[in-house]
Amino acid sequence: SFDNVDTPASTLKQQGVFVIGIGTRNSDSRELQKISYDPSYALSVSEFTDLPSVQEQLSSVMSTVLVRATPMTPTVTG
Numbered sequence: 001s002f003d004n005v006d007t008p009a010s011t012l013k014q015q016g017v018f019v020i021g022i023g024t025r026n027s028d029s030r031e032l033q034k035i036s037y038d039p040s041y042a043l044s045v046s047e048f049t050d051l052p053s054v055q056e057q058l059s060s061v062m063s064t065v066l067v068r069a070t071p072m073t074p075t076v077t078g
Contacts, residue, residue, distance in 0.1 A: 009035045020061055024048060 012019055021032035021042040032042035041061050043054045 005031055005034050013037055020058065022051070022054065022058075 009019070018037045019035055019041070021036040023029070023032045023042070023044050025044070025046050027044065029042065029044065032044070033039035036042040043057055043061075045051055045054055
């Protein structure tokens with residue numbers, strides 16, 4: 001895409017959102033790495049029909065994310 005992903009990706013990371021980027025062979029891998037919470041969370045498939053082939057990688061990433069997650073106490077305002 002021609003969109004600048006730097007600011008939105010940075011904002012999501014600051015908010016603690018764990019983004020996993022998955023693209024096809026035509027995707028920009030550097031852009032996927034910027035969008036992803038961590039560059040290693042950028043995955044690629046030849047076609048979206050090949051998504052099952054990254055299931056193991058995705059499972060591994062999700063396990064890492066779950067370990068890093070820290071429960072937060074909700075804040076009530078009002």
